Amino acid sequence: MMKPGTYFMEGNTACAEGAIAAGCTFFAGYPITPASEILERMAKRFPEFHGSYLQMEDELASITAILGASWAGRKAMTATSGPGFSLMMENYGLGLMTETPCVIVNVMRGGPSTGLPTKVAQGDVNQTRWGTHGDVGVVVYVPSSPQEMFDLTIKAFNTSEKYRLPVVVLSDEMVSHMTEKVDIPKKEDIEIVERKKPEEPPERSLPFCPDEDLVPPMANAGEGYSVHVTGLTHDEKGHPSIDEETQNKLVTRLIDKIRKNADDILEYEEYMVQDADIIVVAYGSVYRAAREAVEIARDKGIKAGLLRPITIWPFPEDRIYDLAKNGTDNFLVAEINFGQIVFEVERCTGGAANTYLAPRMGGNIHTPEEIVDRMEAIEEGKIPDFKE
Amino acid sequence: MSIRKSRDWFSPDYMEQRSKKESAYGLHPLDCYLRKDRIPHIWCPGCGLGVILNSYLRALKNSDISPKETAVVSGIGCTGRTAGYLDVDSFHVTHGRAIPFATGLKIGNRELVTTVFSGDGDLFAIGGNHFIHAARRNVDFNVICVNNFNYGMTGGQAAPTTPKKAQTSTTPWGGFEQPFNLPGVAAGSGAVYVARWTAYHVEKMIESMEEALNKKGFCFIEVLSPCPTGYGRKVGLKTGMETMKYYKENSKIKDGADPTKVALDPDDPECEIIVGKFVDKEAPTYQDERGEIFDQARNELGVK
Ligand SMILES: Cc1ncc(C[n+]2csc(CCOP(=O)(O)OP(=O)(O)O)c2C)c(N)n1
Ligand code: SF4
Numbered sequence: 001m002m003k004p005g006t007y008f009m010e011g012n013t014a015c016a017e018g019a020i021a022a023g024c025t026f027f028a029g030y031p032i033t034p035a036s037e038i039l040e041r042m043a044k045r046f047p048e049f050h051g052s053y054l055q056m057e058d059e060l061a062s063i064t065a066i067l068g069a070s071w072a073g074r075k076a077m078t079a080t081s082g083p084g085f086s087l088m089m090e091n092y093g094l095g096l097m098t099e100t101p102c103v104i105v106n107v108m109r110g111g112p113s114t115g116l117p118t119k120v121a122q123g124d125v126n127q128t129r130w131g132t133h134g135d136v137g138v139v140v141y142v143p144s145s146p147q148e149m150f151d152l153t154i155k156a157f158n159t160s161e162k163y164r165l166p167v168v169v170l171s172d173e174m175v176s177h178m179t180e181k182v183d184i185p186k187k188e189d190i191e192i193v194e195r196k197k198p199e200e201p202p203e204r205s206l207p208f209c210p211d212e213d214l215v216p217p218m219a220n221a222g223e224g225y226s227v228h229v230t231g232l233t234h235d236e237k238g239h240p241s242i243d244e245e246t247q248n249k250l251v252t253r254l255i256d257k258i259r260k261n262a263d264d265i266l267e268y269e270e271y272m273v274q275d276a277d278i279i280v281v282a283y284g285s286v287y288r289a290a291r292e293a294v295e296i297a298r299d300k301g302i303k304a305g306l307l308r309p310i311t312i313w314p315f316p317e318d319r320i321y322d323l324a325k326n327g328t329d330n331f332l333v334a335e336i337n338f339g340q341i342v343f344e345v346e347r348c349t350g351g352a353a354n355t356y357l358a359p360r361m362g363g364n365i366h367t368p369e370e371i372v373d374r375m376e377a378i379e380e381g382k383i384p385d386f387k388e
Numbered sequence: 389m390s391i392r393k394s395r396d397w398f399s400p401d402y403m404e405q406r407s408k409k410e411s412a413y414g415l416h417p418l419d420c421y422l423r424k425d426r427i428p429h430i431w432c433p434g435c436g437l438g439v440i441l442n443s444y445l446r447a448l449k450n451s452d453i454s455p456k457e458t459a460v461v462s463g464i465g466c467t468g469r470t471a472g473y474l475d476v477d478s479f480h481v482t483h484g485r486a487i488p489f490a491t492g493l494k495i496g497n498r499e500l501v502t503t504v505f506s507g508d509g510d511l512f513a514i515g516g517n518h519f520i521h522a523a524r525r526n527v528d529f530n531v532i533c534v535n536n537f538n539y540g541m542t543g544g545q546a547a548p549t550t551p552k553k554a555q556t557s558t559t560p561w562g563g564f565e566q567p568f569n570l571p572g573v574a575a576g577s578g579a580v581y582v583a584r585w586t587a588y589h590v591e592k593m594i595e596s597m598e599e600a601l602n603k604k605g606f607c608f609i610e611v612l613s614p615c616p617t618g619y620g621r622k623v624g625l626k627t628g629m630e631t632m633k634y635y636k637e638n639s640k641i642k643d644g645a646d647p648t649k650v651a652l653d654p655d656d657p658e659c660e661i662i663v664g665k666f667v668d669k670e671a672p673t674y675q676d677e678r679g680e681i682f683d684q685a686r687n688e689l690g691v692k
């Protein structure tokens with residue numbers, strides 16, 4: 001990894017360096033704006049670590065290759081943006097079903113389709129949660145700064161190894177292309193998590209039998225465990241099965257693995273929420289404007305606060321419910337889309353507070369002033385809630 | 389800890405057998421490669437897949453490659469079910485994606501003797517792009533394509549290999565698309581080893597598989613295979629046996645034939661079949677070439 005110290009670094013570069021610090025030695029990708037700098041950095045840096053950079057023929061291949069590499073025992077990553085992320089949905093599902101640790105970086109740009117390649121948006125938030133078919137439990141980190149591109153990429157690797165699943169780092173064009181101060185800590189100060197290995201000898205091992213944390217230990221290919229890995233519904237031996245009971249047991253566990261460990265995985269940041277009448281919910285690049293908006297609003301006498309999900313999935317649902325129950329009247333979700341997380345916030349308030357939206361279609365982030373204007377209008381009862 | 393207890397499903401008897409695997413199985417010399425508890429397989433009577441799998445296992449055995457160092461990757465389809473029967477590290481991935489998975493696996497751990505075992509639809513329709521690129525890169529693994537001229541698993545629909553005149557469930561009035569000549573595609577994309585056999589040519593097939601297993605680089609073997617259920621019965625080859633007879637009577641071995649000139653006649657489902665080893669050449673693999681460039685890079689960077 002890089003020498004410890006303070007650097008002036010672009011978000012995408014910090015992401016690549018985070019991956020290297022986490023022990024990533026395999027990267028497969030297909031160039032796309034605004035994620036290409038991650039590929040380029042990996043390609044440049046990897047010879048030093050005997051890592052493998054593969055430029056694949058498309059994103060279907062990129063994600064599938066990292067799943068293969070993960071089973072070969074490597075820490076593996078890919079990076080893309082919306083159009084490529086759409087192609088990845090198929091094998092994101094394979095990774096979730098086969099419990100394959102790896103990291104997928106999606107740098108959001110304007111959509112739908114080819115959309116607005118060089119500019120920011122946050123339209124893929126729900127795709128990370130619901131984009132692949134079937135029921136899944138997912139973990140998605142949303143960085144708001146180059147420093148977090150570094151830190152959360154490491155965390156994404158750790159979580160992927162600990163809970164055995166592909167973890168998404170959901171950046172956006174603004175954060176990825178922003179250059180800022182990044183502190184690279186000493187190697188010994190970085191926590192690195194490795195996948196659990198089976199304790200039993202191969203002949204006793206049930207490769208998909210979970211421990212108490214609902215995560216099965218993982219034997220890599222070549223370690224003598226002759227593991228069978230399939231995207232079909234499978235039992236604890238890893239063998240395909242078409243009975244309802246096996247389906248029920250497996251899918252429930254895959255979802256519970258995240259749900260029941262949410263306390264360990266969930267991360268969010270709060271700012272001045274204690275006495276807040278109105279809480280702005282914002283993530284990624286918008287968080288930066290929202291924080292300033294809250295400060296301006298406070299100066300104007302509005303009791304404003306801020307809640308920033310750092311893991312957007314799992315979502316801080318209990319916390320929002322608590323805040324709504326304990327005095328916050330209004331939630332304002334500022335996001336660069338036509339309303340995605342706003343539905344989650346509305347659901348979590350349980351009707352105990354009003355939920356409003358400050359939407360944007362992409363191309364730029366909100367200005368702090370525009371968020372403040374929205375807060376003022378809400379306080380004065382001038383705008384209907386987001387559905388009207 | 390309570391969950392772990394469910395591992396006790398193993399009877400002591402079974403445990404003993406597993407621990408003395410080679411001798412305890414003992415029923416068949418290839419048993420050590422099979423997941424005994426997964427047999428019987430799902431394949432139809434008369435299907436060519438059993439013969440082809442048997443040939444592959446014999447090639448492994450003849451080459452002294454143990455289950456431990458073997459990895460098999462399959463896509464989706466009847467052929468794709470192969471991985472699930474093998475007591476090796478085996479991966480049954482999504483439809484068409486066996487090759488990129490194997491690419492990651494092999495480059496992730498070059499010690500694994502890696503084989504992709506999949507169907508014609510899987511490898512050349514949905515997975516076609518991956519095939520040509522893996523061949524171009526000359527990644528070091530083998531691809532065994534079982535070509536049964538149709539999508540067997542989903543009920544006998546037309547595939548990119550189906551002869552024009554053949555009737556399938558999605559070409560009820562007859563086909564009209566030009567099929568692929570698979571050896572031509574493989575050779576044109578850069579495969580260092582290209583052969584075609586039929587399920588009838590057991591000895592030749594084993595020999596080719598052994599050669600591929602022992603060769604570095606991207607090796608491709610097409611095996612034409614009876615699919616009485618999905619394809620044969622619609623083209624007058626009602627049983628596996630009839631198809632085998634057709635293979636026997638109509639195949640011509642032409643080792644070294646130009647792979648671009650071995651296309652099957654698309655207008656005649658009972659045409660002559662040219663089989664043989666068409667390409668066997670030396671070329672640096674993906675890892676050889678990358679190794680050289682990376683060594684230079686490390687020199688320049690002053691690291692080991
Ligand atoms: C993305 C996707 N599309 C379609 C299918 C349905 N499907 C399953 S197997 C198959 C065709 C398999 O044909 P082939 O690869 O020739 O294998 P065979 O069964 O003939 O051995 C199809 C279309 C699927 N599983 N996934
Ligand atoms: S459908 Fe065809 S390929 Fe599939 S098992 Fe039956 S005979 Fe074999």
Ligand SMILES: [Mg+2]
Nearest residue numbers: 507508538540
């Ligand atoms: Mg087929």
